[in-house]
Amino acid sequence: xxxxxxxxxxxxxxxxxxxxxxxxxxxxxxxxxxxxxxxxxxxxxxxxxxxxxxxxxxxxxxxxxxxxxxxxxxxxxxxxxxxxxxxxxxxxxxxxxxxxxxxxxxxxxxxxxxxxxxxxxxxxxxxxxxxxxxxxxxxxxxxxxxxxxxxxxxxxxxxxxxxxxxxxxxxxxxxxxxxxxxxxxxxxxxxxxxxxxxx
Amino acid sequence: xxxxxxxxxxxxxxxxxxxxxxxxxxxxxxxxxxxxxxxxxxxxxxxxxxxxxxxxxxxxxxxxxxxxxxxxxxxxxxxxxxxxxxxxxxxxxxxxxxxxxxxxxxxxxxxxxxxxxxxxxxxxxxxxxxxxxxxxxxxxxxxxxxxxxxxxxxxxxxxxxxxxxxxxxxxxxxxxxxxxxxxxxxxxxxxxxxxxxxxxxxxxxxxxxxxxxxxxxxxxxxxxxxxxxxxxxxxxxxxxxxxxxxxxxxxxxxxxxxxxxxxxxxxxxxxxxxxxxxxxxxxxxxxxxxxxxxxxxxxxxxxxxxxxxxxxxxxxxxxxxxxxxxxxxxxxxxxxxxxxxxxxxxxxxxxxxxxxxxxxxxxxxxxxxxxxxxxxxxxxxxxxxxxxxxxxxxxxxxxxxxxxxxxxxxxxxxxxxxxxxxxxxxxxxxxxxxxxxxxxxxxxxxxxxxxxxxxxxxxxxxxxxxx
Numbered sequence: 211x212x213x214x215x216x217x218x219x220x221x222x223x224x225x226x227x228x229x230x231x232x233x234x235x236x237x238x239x240x241x242x243x244x245x246x247x248x249x250x251x252x253x254x255x256x257x258x259x260x261x262x263x264x265x266x267x268x269x270x271x272x273x274x275x276x277x278x279x280x281x282x283x284x285x286x287x288x289x290x291x292x293x294x295x296x297x298x299x300x301x302x303x304x305x306x307x308x309x310x311x312x313x314x315x316x317x318x319x320x321x322x323x324x325x326x327x328x329x330x331x332x333x334x335x336x337x338x339x340x341x342x343x344x345x346x347x348x349x350x351x352x353x354x355x356x357x358x359x360x361x362x363x364x365x366x367x368x369x370x371x372x373x374x375x376x377x378x379x380x381x382x383x384x385x386x387x388x389x390x391x392x393x394x395x396x397x398x399x400x401x402x403x404x405x406x407x408x409x
Numbered sequence: 410x411x412x413x414x415x416x417x418x419x420x421x422x423x424x425x426x427x428x429x430x431x432x433x434x435x436x437x438x439x440x441x442x443x444x445x446x447x448x449x450x451x452x453x454x455x456x457x458x459x460x461x462x463x464x465x466x467x468x469x470x471x472x473x474x475x476x477x478x479x480x481x482x483x484x485x486x487x488x489x490x491x492x493x494x495x496x497x498x499x500x501x502x503x504x505x506x507x508x509x510x511x512x513x514x515x516x517x518x519x520x521x522x523x524x525x526x527x528x529x530x531x532x533x534x535x536x537x538x539x540x541x542x543x544x545x546x547x548x549x550x551x552x553x554x555x556x557x558x559x560x561x562x563x564x565x566x567x568x569x570x571x572x573x574x575x576x577x578x579x580x581x582x583x584x585x586x587x588x589x590x591x592x593x594x595x596x597x598x599x600x601x602x603x604x605x606x607x608x609x610x611x612x613x614x615x616x617x618x619x620x621x622x623x624x625x626x627x628x629x630x631x632x633x634x635x636x637x638x639x640x641x642x643x644x645x646x647x648x649x650x651x652x653x654x655x656x657x658x659x660x661x662x663x664x665x666x667x668x669x670x671x672x673x674x675x676x677x678x679x680x681x682x683x684x685x686x687x688x689x690x691x692x693x694x695x696x697x698x699x700x701x702x703x704x705x706x707x708x709x710x711x712x713x714x715x716x717x718x719x720x721x722x723x724x725x726x727x728x729x730x731x732x733x734x735x736x737x738x739x740x741x742x743x744x745x746x747x748x749x750x751x752x753x754x755x756x757x758x759x760x761x762x763x764x765x766x767x768x769x770x771x772x773x774x775x776x777x778x779x780x781x782x783x784x785x786x787x788x789x790x791x792x793x794x795x796x797x798x799x800x801x802x803x804x805x806x807x808x809x810x811x812x813x814x815x816x817x818x819x820x821x822x823x824x825x826x827x828x829x830x831x832x833x834x835x836x837x838x839x840x841x842x843x844x845x846x847x848x849x850x851x852x853x854x855x856x857x858x859x860x861x862x863x864x865x866x867x868x869x870x871x872x873x874x875x876x
Contacts, residue, residue, distance in 0.1 A: 312603060312606060324556070394461075405530075407659035
């Protein structure tokens with residue numbers, strides 16, 4: 211997995227609550243058998259009109275937000291379906307960090323599996339970032355320090371220790387779990403005796 | 410210390426506990442389908458990994474399959490490739506698959522219980538957010554992403570952090586004509602679409618106990634619509650009776666052993682819940698959604714809400730956006746909302762009990778002239794049973810289309826979808842923008858309510874057809 215430590219970029223503000231994964235990437239794009247190539251279809255219905263033309267007013271169609279790597283989003287971002295196509299689409303577009311006051315569980319977990327950082331902040335702090343984003347200037351996310359740096363200000367954020375370690379080092383969690391094969395086998399042997407109907 | 414049902418299942422499945430709170434959790438049952446698995450198998454191939462326990466995974470194609478005549482196969486090339494990829498992957502890795510020609514094929518969350526693959530006390534996962542359906546059996550069942558599907562295939566485990574405990578008690582008795590769909594919509598309306606985030610909900614109380622297993626599945630199915638990681642219900646005599654003699658249920662001595670274990674699965678008296686909510690059965694009426702989030706619920710006797718009465722600016726903005734998308738004016742009587750399409754099916758309401766409920770209403774009646782109505786049974790076995798009971802004829806005579814099993818217009822990945830601005834009374838689980846087709850407008854309802862709307866051509870109170 212790709213490592214994540216310091217990310218610089220101009221944040222784009224999407225002031226909507228309950229943005230669901232159907233909005234992030236609609237179903238017609240789930241027919242792919244690949245992980246890549248979904249960026250052009252990100253937020254498809256908000257981004258393109260019926261004739262497939264870009265809707266100019268949509269934030270990610272505007273300069274400089276077309277090249278944003280950070281998204282400021284309303285609460286409960288990523289609710290709905292478990293489709294990992296949602297973080298894949300964001301990442302393929304170039305967004306590697308989403309900041310919101312809350313995320314849906316599955317989306318939140320899916321981000322980490324793809325070297326992306328979802329940050330939970332309280333709404334007041336997000337409001338500060340939104341104000342700052344109007345300046346169209348870079349901000350910096352520093353995962354090691356758990357800090358967002360904008361202008362001469364710094365905001366701290368919380369993150370699970372294990373998830374942080376995985377992101378910083380780009381760890382392959384399947385490989386880590388496979389190292390526990392012996393433990394898994396002994397669990398399975400115990401289960402064979404206690405709950406023989408399972409396997 | 411007294412434990413909740415969720416605590417018990419969790420503790421039983423911890424293979425390894427890290428100091429930082431992350432646990433390696435054993436997965437007893439894994440369901441896969443064509444949409445969220447291809448990249449997982451590709452990942453295995455690229456890193457030269459095997460499937461650890463192929464016999465604990467069951468596969469079926471459901472999201473992309475056509476619900477019309479299947480003899481010609483799948484016309485859409487991309488859908489076809491995805492379904493064929495699943496077939497190839499299952500063959501390569503030795504996983505059992507119910508193919509499109511198999512009568513056991515159906516929606517992944519319908520076939521698991523139907524086969525007895527779903528069992529109490531197990532950890533069940535699937536790359537699909539409606540996996541909580543299986544929690545109706547007292548299992549810990551939740552949706553995962555594709556990377557996690559790959560993790561389960563390779564290790565039969567998942568890295569997880571424990572969620573909080575949330576109990577929803579539905580007490581008292583339901584008025585006549587109220588279904589489990591109305592109950593879960595009421596619950597989501599009350600706690601909100603993020604009300605269960607980071608939590609596992611245990612549904613309890615007399616109303617839940619009185620539900621049969623299929624009705625409980627409808628409840629647990631929509632746990633994700635309240636943001637919950639999972640939803641579950643303690644197993645009881647009904648659960649055991651449902652599973653008895655199911656093809657993949659334990660047999661002989663194992664059945665006796667399993668039964669004994671299953672009966673032990675309940676929250677202890679005095680177990681601590683981080684949050685508890687109580688809902689009175691008597692207060693629930695037939696529910697409908699008016700907006701584009703499952704929390705946007707209103708009684709059939711109510712009115713479209715007025716954003717001007719909302720003080721919270723953020724909510725007001727979101728309500729205005731929803732109403733605009735739905736083409737609705739504030740303060741409109743719900744029963745004045747005209748309907749173009751009816752969809753009966755999905756993992757929420759595509760089981761035999763759901764079809765019987767709708768058929769009872771529709772029997773001897775006709776679908777309103779301007780309405781296009783379809784029934785999509787949840788599985789080939791549901792379809793077969795319904796046909797055996799003559800339910801297909803009831804629907805067809807009323808003017809409904811009777812289709813082949815699959816996810817169909819719940820998410821509109823196949824050819825079944827709404828046209829822009831078409832309005833649908835749907836028994837599915839999500840009324841998101843574009844969910845049933847770009848620009849399509851969804852009102853979530855119970856099967857009986859969908860049938861009643863089909864007859865009247867507008868949203869209507871099912872109870873007037875029940876006397």
